Structures are given as structure tokens and as C-alpha cells.
Amino acid sequence: MRLVGALWFWVMDRRGDRGWVEVITGPMFSGKSEELIRRITRYQIARVPVQTFKPLLDDRFATDKVVSHSSLSVAAEPVPDSDTLLRSVKERTEVVGIDEAQFFDDGLVSVVAQLAASGKKIIVAGLDLDFLGRPFEPIPTLMTHAEYLMKSLAVCHRCGGAGMYTQRVIASDELVVLGAEGAYEARCRSCFDPGESQQEQLEV
Ligand code: ADP
Ligand code: MG
Numbered sequence: 413m414r415l416v417g418a419l420w421f422w423v424m425d426r427r428g429d430r431g432w433v434e435v436i437t438g439p440m441f442s443g444k445s446e447e448l449i450r451r452i453t454r455y456q457i458a459r460v461p462v463q464t465f466k467p468l469l470d471d472r473f474a475t476d477k478v479v480s481h482s483s484l485s486v487a488a489e490p491v492p493d494s495d496t497l498l499r500s501v502k503e504r505t506e507v508v509g510i511d512e513a514q515f516f517d518d519g520l521v522s523v524v525a526q527l528a529a530s531g532k533k534i535i536v537a538g539l540d541l542d543f544l545g546r547p548f549e550p551i552p553t554l555m556t557h558a559e560y561l562m563k564s565l566a567v568c569h570r571c572g573g574a575g576m577y578t579q580r581v582i583a584s585d586e587l588v589v590l591g592a593e594g595a596y597e598a599r600c601r602s603c604f605d606p607g608e609s610q611q612e613q614l615e616v
């Protein structure tokens with residue numbers, strides 16, 4: 413009977429129902445990377461096998477680390493796309509962290525679902541809106557497939573209010589302009605003006 417019980421426990425334990433998806437989202441400076449680093453570090457302390465990934469194009473700080481604006485960091489592997497990410501996850505890894513997930517292709521949605529279905533915990537951090545205030549895929553879709561969601565806010569650089577948007581303060585039409593301080597600000601609902609960066613461009 414005890415053997416049956418042990419076998420039952422083993423089967424239950426292997427069913428993959430320990431897998432889930434956590435999404436941490438919000439504008440720049442809202443503490444997404446900080447929160448991802450906090451959650452990953454907890455698992456590392458408990459000696460749970462962890463792997464953290466970031467898109468290869470994001471080399472603002474260090475290529476082998478996720479670094480927050482407050483200088484916290486955790487080791488990370490840069491990968492060019494979601495396919496490479498999937499192939500880089502080791503069998504024994506139980507927790508997968510992904511930062512700046514808005515820079516990945518849409519394939520990330522099924523990669524994350526696959527990893528969660530195989531029993532891994534996936535913690536994804538990324539922007540939900542682009543610099544024009546439009547949904548920034550694949551984060552919005554990932555949010556609908558997440559067990560746990562956290563939307564964090566920054567302090568509006570202009571008025572100190574609830575910073576929900578990322579305002580580009582330099583002139584550029586490119587969707588991806590890397591960099592933080594100087595190029596972007598967190599802005600609240602009333603201070604956010606998506607036309608601002610284009611207007612500056614016209615005036616130049
Ligand atoms: P994110 O990954 O969301 O861009 P980070 O985790 O890298 O954010 O950085 C969050 C940290 O940035 C805060 O703890 C704070 O020290 C700093 N910071 C700078 N500007 C702001 C702001 N306007 N609002 C909130 N935090 C800010
Ligand atoms: Mg970040």
C-alpha cells in the first residue's frame with residue numbers, strides 16, 4: 413500500500429502541473445527587471461535550477477546579465493529568438509526567467525506555453541505598451557496565458573503621478589530605440605503625449 417502511495421505521489425509529481433506562467437509588466441522604470449531579479453534570486457537561494465534569458469539585441473548594460481536601473485543583477489543568456497530560447501532550456505531547469513520579452517518574436521507565446529506545460533515555471537518581464545501607447549506584442553498575448561500577472565507603475569517624471577506609459581523624449585520613428593535615461597521617461601495618463609517625440613523631430 414505504501415508502495416502504491418509512493419508511486420501515486422511520483423506520478424502526480426511528474427504530471428507537469430507545477431508549471432505556470434508569471435508576467436511582470438508596466439512601463440520603463442517601473443521595476444520589472446528588479447522584480448524579475450528578486451523572484452529569480454529567491455529560487456537560486458533555494459538551489460532550484462534556474463536559467464534567465466534576454467534578447468540578444470538588448471546590450472545596453474551587460475550581455476551576460478539582466479541589470480536593473482537600480483543596479484541589481486542576475487546572470488542571463490542572450491538569445492536571438494524564441495526558438496533558440498526553447499532549445500537553450502536544459503531538461504533539469506525548473507524556473508525560466510525572461511527579461512525585455514517585448515523584443516522577442518511572437519513565437520515566444522507558444523514557447524512559453526510549451527515550457528510551462530512541461531512543468532517549468534516561467535517568469536516573463538516586459539513592456540505592455542510601446543512609445544506610442546500601443547499594445548507591444550508578444551506581452552499582451554502572454555498576459556492572457558499567465559496564471560500570475562503583475563502590472564507595476566513608475567513615478568511620472570513630469571508630475572510624480574502614476575506612470576503607466578513610456579514617453580520617448582528624443583526624436584525617432586523607430587519602434588526600438590535602446591537606452592533609458594535621456595531617451596525615455598515614465599509618464600502618467602495626463603502627462604503622456606505620444607506626439608511629443610514626432611513633434612520634436614519636425615522642429616529639428
Ligand atoms: P524596468 O525594468 O521596469 O525598466 P528597473 O527594475 O530596471 O525597471 O528599475 C526600477 C528602478 O528604477 C527603481 O527602483 C528606481 O530605483 C529607478 N527609477 C528611475 N526612474 C524612476 C521612475 N520615474 N519611477 C520609478 N523608479 C525609477
Ligand atoms: Mg527592465
Ligand code: ZN
Pocket residue numbers: 568569570571572573574599600601602603604
Ligand atoms: Zn504626470
